[in-house]
Amino acid sequence: MQNVSALPTRVVVVDDHIMVSEIMALSISKERDLTLVGIANTDRDVAEVLQREHPDVILLNYRKPDRGCVNIIRAMLEESPTSRVVMLSGNGDDDLLREAVDAGCTGIIGKDCSIAEILGAIRRAARGDLVVGSGSHHHS
DSSP: OOOGGGSOEEEEEEESSHHHHHHHHHHHHTOTTEEEEEEEOSHHHHHHHHHHHOOSEEEEEOSSOSHHHHHHHHHHHHHOTTOEEEEEESSOOHHHHHHHHHTTEEEEEETTSOHHHHHHHHHHHHHTOOEEEOSSSOOO
16 A cells, blocks of 8 residues: 555646646656646636546646636636645735635745746645745745
8 A cells, every 4th residue: 555645746737828837747747746637728628637637736827817717716626626726826916815715725826936936836735735925025
């Protein structure tokens, strides 16, 4: 019987811009403790991937995060209630951040973060930590 904690964290990348998911997919695939189980670029893909994979962590990257994101987060967690959602957000809109967290988002990090910081946020979210911060100013 394999030790459960030794299993890699299963990650799905949800991204409306294929470019970012390609970069993230490459980065995640190089990490021993993370494994990419799906990429979704449309809402239909998202539902399908989540029903199939029920990943540990969903990395959500929308170019224009807005109130719609909150609905997307709720819908994703309905499909896969045990997943934790980490959102890449380009705007530091505090109301949006609060609403996203209320909707069940575990982590929100700035789009200006390095790949290493994004991977770190995925790991922390997988452990159940609330991850809110951006590349420029850290709130601990």
